[in-house]
Amino acid sequence: MRKPLVVALCALAFAGVGATPAVAAEPSPTGADTTTGAGPTTLTDAVSGMVGTVTDTLSGLTAPRAGAVDFAGTVSLSNCSGSVVRMPGSADDDPALVLTNGHCVESGFPAPGEVLADRPSSRSFGLLNSSGSRVATLRADRLVYATMTDTDAAIYRLGTTYERIKSSYGIDALTLSDTRPTAGTAISVVSGYWKRIYDCSIDGFAYRMKEGDWTWKDSVRYTAACDTIGGTSGSPVVDSATGTVVAVNNTGNNDGERCTVNNPCEIGEDGEVTVRRGINYAQQTYLFPACFGVDNKLDLDASGCAVPKP
Incomplete structure (x- = not known):
C-alpha cells in the first residue's frame, strides 16, 4: 500500500x-x-x-511538467494523497467530497469485511492549486464511507461546498466518471502528498488482487511508467483525455513476494496467481456515483449501488 x-x-x-x-x-x-x-x-x-x-x-521543489492534467483539486493528507471530487449529478451548493484510500483513514486499516459509514471526522486536507501550491486547509465533518473490502476507498464530506471552494480559491472539483475505464486509456496519477504526477496507461485489470488479508476486485493495473511510491496512496487516477477520475491509486508489488503486504498478487478467474514485481495498481471508482443522491447524500440502497455495505 x-x-x-x-x-x-x-x-x-x-x-x-x-x-x-x-x-x-x-x-x-x-x-x-x-x-x-x-x-x-x-x-x-x-x-x-x-x-x-x-x-x-x-x-522542497516541485518538478516542472507539461500536459493538461495538473494538481488543481488534489489534496495532501497527513499520510496520503487525495482529491476533492464531485459526482456527475452533484450540484454546486452540495457539500464537497474528498476521495482517498480506505487504508488512509485516521482510525487505521478497516478489517476484511468491514465497511465504515457516516462516522464523525475532523480530518484536514491541504488543497492544492494547478501548480501544486497549497492554498487552503479544508476540514471534513464526516467520514461518509470507507472500506478495504472489494475496493480500497474512502470518501469524506467537507464542511464547505463546491461553490465556496471555487469562489474562494478558483479551484474546481474533479468529477468521478460513472463509466468503467478500458485498457489502453492514457492516465495520470496525481499525488498531492509528493506534488508529483505519473503518466502512463491502463495496462489491464486484475480479476482479483490479494494483499495480506485483503482482496480487491477488478483492480486497475498500470504500465510500468507509473512507478508510484509511498505517499501516493489515495491519488486520483485521471483519464488524460476527459479529465475525469476513473480510479484511486492504492498499491504496488515492491519486492516480488506473493500476496503479502506491499506485494499484492493477481488472481485470475481460473485461480492462477501472477506476481508482477515493480507494477502498481489502483481501484476503480465508477461504482460510486450510483450510491450518491441529492445533496451528495450516500444511499447504499440506491438502485445500481454495488459497493460493499456494512
Whole structure:
C-alpha cells in the first residue's frame, strides 16, 4: 500500500540504493498536511522509487511538467494523497467530497469485511492549486464511507461546498466518471502528498488482487511508467483525455513476494496467481456515483449501488 516509508533520506542519498537505510523521522514534503495524526505511517516502499524523490523532497521543489492534467483539486493528507471530487449529478451548493484510500483513514486499516459509514471526522486536507501550491486547509465533518473490502476507498464530506471552494480559491472539483475505464486509456496519477504526477496507461485489470488479508476486485493495473511510491496512496487516477477520475491509486508489488503486504498478487478467474514485481495498481471508482443522491447524500440502497455495505 502506497503510504510513505520512514527513512533517513540524507543517508540514502549519499549511500546509494545498495545501502540499507537507517530508520529515522521523515521530513514532511512541501504541502503535506501535518495537522492531523502523528505523521507518515511506516509501511515499506521500494527503495529505488524513494531515491528518485530525494532531490525534490530535500529541496522542497516541485518538478516542472507539461500536459493538461495538473494538481488543481488534489489534496495532501497527513499520510496520503487525495482529491476533492464531485459526482456527475452533484450540484454546486452540495457539500464537497474528498476521495482517498480506505487504508488512509485516521482510525487505521478497516478489517476484511468491514465497511465504515457516516462516522464523525475532523480530518484536514491541504488543497492544492494547478501548480501544486497549497492554498487552503479544508476540514471534513464526516467520514461518509470507507472500506478495504472489494475496493480500497474512502470518501469524506467537507464542511464547505463546491461553490465556496471555487469562489474562494478558483479551484474546481474533479468529477468521478460513472463509466468503467478500458485498457489502453492514457492516465495520470496525481499525488498531492509528493506534488508529483505519473503518466502512463491502463495496462489491464486484475480479476482479483490479494494483499495480506485483503482482496480487491477488478483492480486497475498500470504500465510500468507509473512507478508510484509511498505517499501516493489515495491519488486520483485521471483519464488524460476527459479529465475525469476513473480510479484511486492504492498499491504496488515492491519486492516480488506473493500476496503479502506491499506485494499484492493477481488472481485470475481460473485461480492462477501472477506476481508482477515493480507494477502498481489502483481501484476503480465508477461504482460510486450510483450510491450518491441529492445533496451528495450516500444511499447504499440506491438502485445500481454495488459497493460493499456494512
